[in-house]
Amino acid sequence: MVFIGGAGNMAGAVIGGMVASGYPADKIVATGRDKEKLKAFCDRTGVHGSTDNLAAIEHADVVVLSVKPQVMKELCESIAEKVSARKPLVITLAAGIPLAAYQRWLGAGVPIIRAMPNTPALVGTGVTGLYAGDGVTDEQKSVATQMADAVGIALWVEQESGIDQVIAVSGSGPAYYFQFMESMIDAAEKAGMDRADAERLTLQTALGAAKLAVAADVDVAQLKRNVMSPNGTTERAVKRFQEGGLPELVAQAMGDCAARAAEMAKELDK
Numbered sequence: 001m002v003f004i005g006g007a008g009n010m011a012g013a014v015i016g017g018m019v020a021s022g023y024p025a026d027k028i029v030a031t032g033r034d035k036e037k038l039k040a041f042c043d044r045t046g047v048h049g050s051t052d053n054l055a056a057i058e059h060a061d062v063v064v065l066s067v068k069p070q071v072m073k074e075l076c077e078s079i080a081e082k083v084s085a086r087k088p089l090v091i092t093l094a095a096g097i098p099l100a101a102y103q104r105w106l107g108a109g110v111p112i113i114r115a116m117p118n119t120p121a122l123v124g125t126g127v128t129g130l131y132a133g134d135g136v137t138d139e140q141k142s143v144a145t146q147m148a149d150a151v152g153i154a155l156w157v158e159q160e161s162g163i164d165q166v167i168a169v170s171g172s173g174p175a176y177y178f179q180f181m182e183s184m185i186d187a188a189e190k191a192g193m194d195r196a197d198a199e200r201l202t203l204q205t206a207l208g209a210a211k212l213a214v215a216a217d218v219d220v221a222q223l224k225r226n227v228m229s230p231n232g233t234t235e236r237a238v239k240r241f242q243e244g245g246l247p248e249l250v251a252q253a254m255g256d257c258a259a260r261a262a263e264m265a266k267e268l269d270k
């Protein structure tokens, strides 16, 4: 399996998670432009590294594309001849680029899967949305499912637009939680707590809440009520969130996220 842009944030997290879960590191090649960054990444994970995309994909059955959307066209055009001749399975991790664009850039008949992972893949707690284009075999789909399963949970979507919904929930989602944690840490520090203590307590609380929500047999609304004693402290805080419009704000932010994915598709599908 070859990851183009493999030492980057997203592919690096997927590879790190795969290797940690037991996937053989010597079956993975990461390519990149920055030799030092690539070497450090390969030393850390045990995967092979290459600065030559064409040589790396020469015999590959699976090529994962993980460069920024803005340079994806240039990358695809630089590997198109080789990819259209051999037709490996191409899995792209990029947000905002429709499958039709890859078909134009890489040539017709190349099996392509769009995958939308998230960075918690690095710690085996990722989410990956998957969408398969025409001509992708069940066996190839199972390769993508295995990659996703190795680093967390997978969700296949029936429509390509489902990938934009996945971006709004889980692709970008970790950053929403990081923002919330950052705000809590800042507020606790401002209120007089030592910053390191504020970080420790905030992160452990986030971890505990997420673990409890996953393990519980009641929904998150009930778990929230379980913390809220009538006329108690939590109720006062939650009331402030609701009166401040947090639920609407979250919905708007997620809408903006999905809208940006659609806007990128218009900018980049050329």
Ligand SMILES: NC(=O)C1=CN([C@@H]2O[C@H](COP(=O)(O)OP(=O)(O)OC[C@H]3O[C@@H](n4cnc5c(N)ncnc54)[C@H](O)[C@@H]3O)[C@@H](O)[C@H]2O)C=CC1
Pocket (backbone or CB within 6 Å): 004, 005, 006, 007, 008, 009, 010, 011, 031, 032, 033, 034, 053, 066, 067, 068, 069, 071, 075, 093, 094, 095, 116, 117, 118, 119, 171, 172
């Ligand atoms: N960061 C995230 O949380 C997520 C990112 N994605 C997608 O993953 C893709 C990569 O994003 P990041 O990892 O955040 O970016 P990044 O900038 O951290 O990684 C991209 C890597 O590609 C390398 N690169 C650029 N051009 C190259 C080329 N021609 N050949 C080989 N390597 C090349 C860069 O040096 C860099 O290491 C994007 O398309 C993004 O939409 C998807 C889901 C989540």
Ligand SMILES: O=C(O)[C@@H]1CCC=N1
Pocket (backbone or CB within 6 Å): 095, 167, 171, 172
């Ligand atoms: O912000 C971005 O565009 C990428 C896609 C999902 C998460 N990060």
